[in-house]
Amino acid sequence: QNKMKDEHSTVKVLVLFNTVNGGTYKMAQEIAAGIEDFPGAKAILKQVPRIKPLENEMKQPFASVPYANISELTAYDAIAFGSAVHFGNMSADMRYFLDQSVNIWTSRKLEGIPATVFMSAGSGAGREAAILSFWNTLAIHGMMIVPTGIMGTSEIDKSIPQGNTAFGASSLAGIPNSIRPSKGELHVARLQGYALAKAAKGHQLTNSLTGQTSGLTRQVSPITDKDQKINITETKLKELNISLPKAPAPVGNYKPYRVSGKLVFINQIALNNGKVDHPGLIEKEVTEEQARLATRQTLLNVLAVLKEAAGGNLDNVKQAVQLTGYFYTPAGYTKHAVLMNEASNLLVQLMGEKGMHTRATVGASSLPMNSSVEIQAIFELE
Numbered sequence: 240q241n242k243m244k245d246e247h248s249t250v251k252v253l254v255l256f257n258t259v260n261g262g263t264y265k266m267a268q269e270i271a272a273g274i275e276d277f278p279g280a281k282a283i284l285k286q287v288p289r290i291k292p293l294e295n296e297m298k299q300p301f302a303s304v305p306y307a308n309i310s311e312l313t314a315y316d317a318i319a320f321g322s323a324v325h326f327g328n329m330s331a332d333m334r335y336f337l338d339q340s341v342n343i344w345t346s347r348k349l350e351g352i353p354a355t356v357f358m359s360a361g362s363g364a365g366r367e368a369a370i371l372s373f374w375n376t377l378a379i380h381g382m383m384i385v386p387t388g389i390m391g392t393s394e395i396d397k398s399i400p401q402g403n404t405a406f407g408a409s410s411l412a413g414i415p416n417s418i419r420p421s422k423g424e425l426h427v428a429r430l431q432g433y434a435l436a437k438a439a440k441g442h443q444l445t446n447s448l449t450g451q452t453s454g455l456t457r458q459v460s461p462i463t464d465k466d467q468k469i470n471i472t473e474t475k476l477k478e479l480n481i482s483l484p485k486a487p488a489p490v491g492n493y494k495p496y497r498v499s500g501k502l503v504f505i506n507q508i509a510l511n512n513g514k515v516d517h518p519g520l521i522e523k524e525v526t527e528e529q530a531r532l533a534t535r536q537t538l539l540n541v542l543a544v545l546k547e548a549a550g551g552n553l554d555n556v557k558q559a560v561q562l563t564g565y566f567y568t569p570a571g572y573t574k575h576a577v578l579m580n581e582a583s584n585l586l587v588q589l590m591g592e593k594g595m596h597t598r599a600t601v602g603a604s605s606l607p608m609n610s611s612v613e614i615q616a617i618f619e620l621e
């Protein structure tokens with residue numbers, strides 16, 4: 240059981256490199272040593288496969304280092320990437336290898352996994368740019384990039400050129416008459432390995448706290464209009480170029496609305512600034528078009544009152560329930576539905592599915608203040 244516990248707490252860190260002349264391999268070994276300086280961390284050295292084999296590969300000191308396959312990238316707690324600087328970039332072998340990680344990328348398997356970059360250069364031309372451009376790929380994978388900052392620089396011999404950068408260790412393999420990597424370059428690489436192992440341990444601990452295994456730092460539902468506090472109904476009102484009237488004041492001993500449980504009850508006529516719009520008997524004193532305008536005004540009054548009832552925010556309305564339209568019509572009139580559609584359509588335009596309602600329409604022999612229309616409305620609040 241203890242062995243199992245130890246295995247779980249070990250952090251496995253891949254040191255993945257590509258080298259031609261061996262400079263990056265020497266840096267990789269030091270990065271690995273730095274990783275293993277961290278208690279409970281284990282470094283695994285691997286090379287990226289080559290596009291074209293090296294002629295003298297079997298004689299090289301790195302010949303025995305196994306080649307990695309792309310799918311194993313997801314099996315580690317952290318990865319240190321090492322490459323020769325080729326024209327201010329990572330090597331073509333490294334690029335080709337990473338370009339095979341599209342499936343890993345789209346399944347977000349490396350997200351949040353700590354990563355760091357080290358390099359071997361000749362003169363050092365463009366080495367910082369090479370590390371930074373390497374970071375692009377790691378950032379697209381969502382990896383947690385570990386830089387070197389100024390770690391170790393106070394201890395290194397500044398009387399000779401050194402390859403250290405604030406982004407990752409590098410070596411200047413092309414400086415004549417000097418042993419490379421220099422002690423200073425190795426020192427920074429070792430600290431970089433340690434910093435990566437430390438980040439890997441932190442990541443492993445937070446993963447175990449949140450019950451995750453690797454990658455996919457978090458899945459959350461997308462942000463909704465509600466989260467963004469966008470007032471959907473007000474936005475829609477603007478879109479429809481509607482400004483709500485002032486809620487008409489009651490003209491008797493009653494309330495403009497009554498909330499019962501979550502239901503709101505409202506009754507309105509075609510009042511507009513204290514006067515009734517298009518009053519009179521439909522078809523005799525009021526045309527169909529005028530009756531429709533009066534119906535629209537009546538619904539706007541209903542909405543103005545509803546807004547008050549909903550605490551000043553129409554988004555607090557869960558749904559419309561029922562509309563009843565009364566129309567001042569002559570006996571035998573049959574086109575109530577045509578007039579009432581003016582109200583129903585506007586409500587659905589404004590609130591979408593929430594605005595759908597049941598409906599009744601009635602002809603009346605007279606209505607208050609000679610209004611051609613009256614609407615009774617019931618809504619449900621959130």
Ligand SMILES: Cc1cc2nc3c(=O)[nH]c(=O)nc-3n(C[C@H](O)[C@H](O)[C@H](O)COP(=O)(O)O)c2cc1C
Nearest residue numbers: 258259260261262263323326327360361362363364
């Ligand atoms: C195609 C090619 C391009 C190179 N470009 C650069 C460069 O831009 N900057 C630099 O400092 N060294 C450059 N070099 C030199 C290598 O970075 C240097 O030899 C380094 O040690 C290679 O790492 P390795 O020993 O791991 O193969 C280049 C070498 C090659 C073959």
